[in-house]
Amino acid sequence: MAWEILAIWVIVILAITWFVRDEKRRKADLEIARAARYYAHAPKYRHRSAERFDAAPPAPARRTGGLTETQRAFFKTWKR
Numbered sequence: 584m585a586w587e588i589l590a591i592w593v594i595v596i597l598a599i600t601w602f603v604r605d606e607k608r609r610k611a612d613l614e615i616a617r618a619a620r621y622y623a624h625a626p627k628y629r630h631r632s633a634e635r636f637d638a639a640p641p642a643p644a645r646r647t648g649g650l651t652e653t654q655r656a657f658f659k660t661w662k663r
Contacts, residue, residue, distance in 0.1 A: 650658070
């Protein structure tokens with residue numbers, strides 16, 4: 584008899600836990616849907632198409648390689 588009462592309480596606790604979790608999930612889904620509707624229709628979040636570039640992007644600036652005279656002199660002092 585005691586194990587039957589324990590089994591009933593386990594079932595009741597599981598059912599209540601399941602119900603609470605489902606309600607939280609339902610409320611979260613409704614909140615996400617509300618936010619999605621807002622961001623989909625709010626004027627400040629409307630999609631603006633990107634500008635089309637017909638020309639290729641400009642080439643990067645040419646880098647001047649090599650060392651300056653001061654740097655060369657510094658390394659020459661260390662060279663033996």
